[in-house]
Amino acid sequence: xxxxxxxxxxxxxxxxxxxxxxxxxxxxxxxxxxxxxxxxxxxxxxxxxxxxxxxxxxxxxxxxxxxxxxxxxxxxxxxxxxxxxxxxxxxxxxxxxxxxxxxxxxxxxxxxxxxxxxxxxxxxxxxxxxxxxxxxxxxxxxxxxxxxxxxxxxxxxxxxxxxxxxxxxxxxxxxxxxxxxxxxxxxxxxxxxxxxxxxxxxxxxxxxxxxxxxxxxxxxxxxxxxxxxxxxxxxxxxxxxxxxxxxxxxxxxxxxxxxxxxxxxxxxxxxxxxxxxxxxxxxxxxxxxxxxxxxxxxxxxxxxxxxxxxxxxxxxxxxxxxxxxxxxxxxxxxxxxxxxxxxxxxxxxxxxxxxxxxxxxxxxxxxxxxxxxxxxxxxxxxxxxxxxxxxxxxxxxxx
Ligand code: ACM
Ligand code: ZN
Numbered sequence: 001x002x003x004x005x006x007x008x009x010x011x012x013x014x015x016x017x018x019x020x021x022x023x024x025x026x027x028x029x030x031x032x033x034x035x036x037x038x039x040x041x042x043x044x045x046x047x048x049x050x051x052x053x054x055x056x057x058x059x060x061x062x063x064x065x066x067x068x069x070x071x072x073x074x075x076x077x078x079x080x081x082x083x084x085x086x087x088x089x090x091x092x093x094x095x096x097x098x099x100x101x102x103x104x105x106x107x108x109x110x111x112x113x114x115x116x117x118x119x120x121x122x123x124x125x126x127x128x129x130x131x132x133x134x135x136x137x138x139x140x141x142x143x144x145x146x147x148x149x150x151x152x153x154x155x156x157x158x159x160x161x162x163x164x165x166x167x168x169x170x171x172x173x174x175x176x177x178x179x180x181x182x183x184x185x186x187x188x189x190x191x192x193x194x195x196x197x198x199x200x201x202x203x204x205x206x207x208x209x210x211x212x213x214x215x216x217x218x219x220x221x222x223x224x225x226x227x228x229x230x231x232x233x234x235x236x237x238x239x240x241x242x243x244x245x246x247x248x249x250x251x252x253x254x255x256x257x258x259x260x261x262x263x264x265x266x267x268x269x270x271x272x273x274x275x276x277x278x279x280x281x282x283x284x285x286x287x288x289x290x291x292x293x294x295x296x297x298x299x300x301x302x303x304x305x306x307x308x309x310x311x312x313x314x315x316x317x318x319x320x321x322x323x324x325x326x327x328x329x330x331x332x333x334x335x336x337x338x339x340x341x342x343x344x345x346x347x348x349x350x351x352x353x354x355x356x357x358x359x360x361x362x363x364x365x366x367x368x369x370x371x372x373x374x375x376x377x378x379x380x381x382x383x384x385x386x387x388x389x390x391x392x393x394x395x396x397x398x399x
Contacts (some may be wrong), residue, residue, distance in 0.1 A: 054362065062366075062375065068140065075147035091163055091180060095134050116330075141213060141214070156221025157221050158191035162179070163180050173235070184367045192233060194233060225252055253282070260285060271307070272288065281304060286304060308361075309361040316378050320382060330367060339362075
């Protein structure tokens, strides 16, 4: 009104988002200027509880300052989850006190492939000191909390674990030797699903992760586990026989179930990529649907929650403009308008299941994204479109 601006909300987060809306209503160059805003009344609320963005810090490392800047921009757009992809085949990036070698051996690769697995390598060691200490992680969590963002850590298992099994070769089926991966893709070298030592390792790591992160969810990956070593591994075969598991998918499911029991026992919930459906979904799990929305639909149909992040609409490592005008990317074509057009609730979903679609997320895997500046170029403006998909009712959207 003429007299001022009033912001009210049903929660502190709601008031925070009101402040963000006001900030976004002021021109970026307004400092020192007199500005006028039209009198208006805005009644605003989110479509989905979960409004997330993911960042892979394994393939390339992003320093704390750049992570905080990323969080700032998420907050400005009412996003409330940051999925922190902390480990992968190409580098382990979170300090684990019980296993200090993870951030020495496991953080470093001897070189990096050039382009799309060209067979040529750059000859430059990568990753020394490139990890977050537990103090830094606590600092980033607090920074996010002040902005009403929950950080969900991911320890991807049993695949995408070459950094760990290089560090401790007896966690793998063959015993190695392994190396922190210098190329991209899906490795056949994964954690041995028959070895109790590997279970202890995973529970120790997750135990420290739980102590650090207050999030309801812990993301345990579960995607793209090359299971080639499991059929010939003595320990894996013994486990399958003992537990009556008929194939390697059931062996993976057995492992994920056990991890779920561990997490639930610590009052946390399990979140995993849609491969956790294969071989039987763990009873309390939430599915992050990346290979289309079908996995999410399947989860929802069976009474589980799902977060929709299909590659076609939500993978910001793909090109956003004509490839010959852009730095090399992983492939695909995802312009801003297409992100904006994403409908996370398929029309075929029954009304009673719609509420199980917990929200949406964009992902940034960073094989081809070596610097924070490049990451920003890939994230913005597309995340602003995703933020509106997450926030606004379809009838209110206007590209
Ligand atoms: C994934 O993109 N592998 C989840
Ligand atoms: Zn094995």
